[in-house]
Amino acid sequence: MSQNTLPIGIFDSGVGGLTVYRALHDRLPNEHFIYLGDTARVPYGTKSLATVERYAIENSQFLASRGIKLLVVACNTASALALPKIREKIGLDVVGVIGPGGRKAVELTRGKERPKIGVIATEATVASNAYYEAIRRASDSAEVLQKGCPLFVPLAEEGWTSEPETYSIAAKYLEAMKEFHPDALVLGCTHYPILREVIQQTVGEDVKLIDSGEATAEEVEKLLIEKGLSNPARHAGERHLCDDLDHFYVTDAAERFAHVAERFLGAKPSKLEAIEVYGVDELRQKPER
Ligand code: DGL
Numbered sequence: 001m002s003q004n005t006l007p008i009g010i011f012d013s014g015v016g017g018l019t020v021y022r023a024l025h026d027r028l029p030n031e032h033f034i035y036l037g038d039t040a041r042v043p044y045g046t047k048s049l050a051t052v053e054r055y056a057i058e059n060s061q062f063l064a065s066r067g068i069k070l071l072v073v074a075c076n077t078a079s080a081l082a083l084p085k086i087r088e089k090i091g092l093d094v095v096g097v098i099g100p101g102g103r104k105a106v107e108l109t110r111g112k113e114r115p116k117i118g119v120i121a122t123e124a125t126v127a128s129n130a131y132y133e134a135i136r137r138a139s140d141s142a143e144v145l146q147k148g149c150p151l152f153v154p155l156a157e158e159g160w161t162s163e164p165e166t167y168s169i170a171a172k173y174l175e176a177m178k179e180f181h182p183d184a185l186v187l188g189c190t191h192y193p194i195l196r197e198v199i200q201q202t203v204g205e206d207v208k209l210i211d212s213g214e215a216t217a218e219e220v221e222k223l224l225i226e227k228g229l230s231n232p233a234r235h236a237g238e239r240h241l242c243d244d245l246d247h248f249y250v251t252d253a254a255e256r257f258a259h260v261a262e263r264f265l266g267a268k269p270s271k272l273e274a275i276e277v278y279g280v281d282e283l284r285q286k287p288e289r
Contacts, residue, residue, distance in 0.1 A: 007032040009063035014042035016190030017074030020213035027217040040252035045122025056082035062277040080130035101212030102134030121188030156194035242267040
């Protein structure tokens with residue numbers, strides 16, 4: 001199989017990364033995807049650096065063992081904490097969601113002398129300052145305010161996208177953000193695009209919301225072209241989210257994953273398998289008998 005026809009690997013701590021899968025699938029209909037949701041060990045957003053790094057490396061090694069041409073780390077927390085370690089261990093191009101999300105925010109606020117950029121994310125992503133650093137690398141005059149919104153994750157998974165409780169939680173989390181009144185607000189967690197409407201109404205219609213998954217899909221497209229790695233297949237118009245060209249793996253609770261996938265994407269994965277990712281590298285390195 002030529003490199004070009006290999007799938008793109010995507011991993012997330014669970015189901016949230018499906019928003020990134022959707023963005024990639026929409027932008028790159030000729031590509032095939034292998035998605036791994038680490039549903040046995042979710043959430044990552046409250047875990048330590050060492051633990052997130054270990055999980056992220058195991059997930060990456062599992063996907064690499066399946067044969068992929070590029071790895072997308074859809075999980076913001078894993079991108080924030082583990083990207084250097086993943087790159088060190090995996091001999092592949094690796095794209096995280098933080099850099100693209102941060103760069104997009106700066107791009108969309110260009111022209112402002114001192115752009116104000118808000119970031120909402122998990123506690124671990126906020127504590128890592130990864131978005132702050134990505135934004136400041138792209139614009140050293142940007143003013144950044146970050147806020148952890150951990151309850152948005154279960155609310156999105158429950159499908160509470162317009163309940164009054166969701167609006168009141170958003171109002172509480174985003175009080176200081178509203179006062180800061182950013183020019184752009186980065187949705188720095190896989191789940192937050194599901195609550196886009198609530199977030200937009202809470203911070204105000206004039207705030208530009210940045211979906212890091214969409215920004216990542218744009219950069220992945222550029223990278224594939226630059227490296228000559230695009231798939232020559234012509235599927236445009238024939239592809240559907242979760243069709244049988246894409247393969248989904250979870251580390252636990254496949255049925256729940258399928259159920260939430262249907263809620264997020266309007267379709268259940270055609271190919272879904274429960275697997276274990278622990279020790280994949282040791283298995284891979286064992287000589288064949
Ligand atoms: N996927 C995670 C992220 O984007 C959210 C869920 C979790 O905490 O694992 O940060």
